[in-house]
Amino acid sequence: MDAKVIGLIGAGHIGSQLARLAVAHGYEVVISNSRGPETLKGLVEELGPNARAANPTETAERGDIVVVTIPLKNIGQVPVLPLAGKIVIDTNNYYPQRDGHIADLDNELATSAELLQRHLPASKVVKAFNHIQAAALTADAQASGTPNRRALAIAGNDDGAKTEVARLIDEFGFDVLDIGRLSESWRIEPDTPGYGPRRTTDQLRRDIAAAQRPHGARPVK
Numbered sequence: 474m475d476a477k478v479i480g481l482i483g484a485g486h487i488g489s490q491l492a493r494l495a496v497a498h499g500y501e502v503v504i505s506n507s508r509g510p511e512t513l514k515g516l517v518e519e520l521g522p523n524a525r526a527a528n529p530t531e532t533a534e535r536g537d538i539v540v541v542t543i544p545l546k547n548i549g550q551v552p553v554l555p556l557a558g559k560i561v562i563d564t565n566n567y568y569p570q571r572d573g574h575i576a577d578l579d580n581e582l583a584t585s586a587e588l589l590q591r592h593l594p595a596s597k598v599v600k601a602f603n604h605i606q607a608a609a610l611t612a613d614a615q616a617s618g619t620p621n622r623r624a625l626a627i628a629g630n631d632d633g634a635k636t637e638v639a640r641l642i643d644e645f646g647f648d649v650l651d652i653g654r655l656s657e658s659w660r661i662e663p664d665t666p667g668y669g670p671r672r673t674t675d676q677l678r679r680d681i682a683a684a685q686r687p688h689g690a691r692p693v694k
């Protein structure tokens with residue numbers, strides 16, 4: 474499938490930056506926040522004629538690929554039915570001081586991406602863009618083939634969805650490292666070596682291998 478419309482649920486630091494990359498690469502953008510489309514007038518003006526604001530349900534309906542980029546505590550509010558069958562990119566990170574405590578994450582029984590997948594059982598969730606600071610999404614983007622290009626990790630349970638998201642990330646300006654299923658995405662969550670710094674593919678692969686969980690890794694499933 475050739476995605477034409479990128480939907481963004483969340484229009485903050487990451488949502489607005491991904492919207493900028495998407496319009497720069499010829500996509501249509503539909504973007505939403507919690508307060509309503511009228512509050513996104515300035516951003517939509519900046520993004521230009523290929524962008525418009527909507528509510529989250531319409532964003533989910535219109536997007537060929539939909540990015541959920543909101544505080545983790547709010548993922549239960551993401552519309553479920555219009556995202557069935559679609560690729561959903563999950564940029565979200567768990568910060569207990571912001572999100573409150575979530576027992577399955579504190580006890581390492583799930584990754585934050587698995588929580589979104591549980592909420593969206595018929596969607597193809599791919600973890601991506603969670604370990605790069607918003608400003609670097611545009612500042613570090615480089616054309617394919619640039620030596621020592623920055624790499625970003627993806628994880629997901631659907632190989633076809635990962636292939637498509639990898640293509641998008643490459644188009645947006647980054648090499649891609651597939652780190653496995655959503656259950657493995659803890660390896661790129663906050664407090665791991667790869668979370669934050671600029672890394673090439675080889676460096677990121679080493680960081681992923683070196684990541685440790687305080688309570689020990691679960692068996693891969």
Ligand SMILES: NC(=O)c1ccc[n+]([C@@H]2O[C@H](COP(=O)([O-])OP(=O)(O)OC[C@H]3O[C@@H](n4cnc5c(N)ncnc54)[C@H](OP(=O)(O)O)[C@@H]3O)[C@@H](O)[C@H]2O)c1
Nearest residue numbers: 483484485486487506507508542543550565566603606607
């Ligand atoms: N900032 C970074 O550099 C960075 C990097 C990687 C990953 N992340 C992660 O990516 C996610 C987004 O981060 P951010 O920094 O972009 O957050 P942010 O700047 O605080 O923006 C959050 C956005 O989510 C919207 N939102 C909140 N609840 C919503 C809901 N129920 N439905 C629709 N939209 C909703 C907010 O809309 P309103 O303003 O209208 O409430 C706002 O547009 C977080 O999980 C964060 O941990 C952030």
